[in-house]
Amino acid sequence: MFQEILAFILAASGWVLVTSTLPTDYWKVSTLDGSVTITNTYWSNLWKSCVTDSTGSSSCKDFPSMLALDGYTQACRGLMIAAVCLGFFGSVFALVGMKCTKIGGSGKSKSRVTCFAGIDFILSGGCSLSGCSLYAYKITSEFYDPMVVEMKYELGAALFIGWAGSILCILGGIALCFSIVQSPKGLYEQKRYTVTVLYVADLPPPGYSSSVRMQHFDKNMYV
Structure with a gap:
């Protein structure tokens, strides 16, 4: 029971971190490398692109069309939304299947529900990890590409939060799956x-x- 509680805390904390990356502003930030004077800072996330001037005021513009977006941005949106949904169902299944709760039926059925919850958390962490890694790969590939003459960006804070939440979801899901296994002794x-x-x-x-x-x-x- 204590292993299930600890696994649920890990997985739920990771799911909260993954969910918090969706409204986070800084997925990518304009780089300072090679710049002498910086007057504006450009940054964007999965939903909008913004610019902040030297006075601190920001001006944002939402992406006008989903179909007109880059393919990697659409893929990241789908993966992150799938991660949030899977984590939500994993949290519900975990609350039903844990031994410390009074719902869920007999011990055998509760063990199955707990296993489903662990699988959901693992899939949620995998989707979030894939989405953040894909976005980061696009940023780094453009940064080191000498043929790109447009503005280059660096990794934002949302990517690191997403990676941390993904690892917690995967670890918590694995611990939930192993919590229902009885030792041979x-x-x-x-x-x-x-x-x-x-x-x-x-x-x-x-x-x-x-x-x-x-x-x-x-x-x-x-x-």
């Missing part, structure tokens, strides 16, 4: 205890003959 002790109880309960009364007692003992050993 525990299974062996439970089986030995069951055989011992059956043997003691089925002992013949003292008035039986030795031959009958031996036959009963052989039957117990076969079972």
Whole structure:
């Protein structure tokens, strides 16, 4: 139960971090490399692009059309939204399947729900990790490309938050999946205890003959 609680805290914290990256402004920020004087700072995320002047005032413009966006931006949007949805369902399944809650049915059904929750968190972390990595790859490839003469950007804070949340989701999901696995030692002790109880309960009364007692003992050993 303590392992499930710790795994849920890790996975839920990662999901919150992944969710917080969607409204975060700084996915990419204009670089200062090679600039003598900087008057404006350009930055953008998955939904808008903005510019901040030297006085601190910002002017933003939302992306007018989804179909007119770059392919990597559309892919990152889909992956991050999928990560948020999967993390939400994983949180619901985890609350239902954990042993410390009173809902979810029997122990066997709760274990299955907990396993589903762990898989959802792993998939959520994988989607978020893929989306942030794809966005970062596009930024770095343009930064080191000498043929690109346009403005170059650097990695924003949202990418690092997304990577951290993805790792927490994956670790928490793996811990939830392993929390329902019973160790072989525990299974062996439970089986030995069951055989011992059956043997003691089925002992013949003292008035039986030795031959009958031996036959009963052989039957117990076969079972």
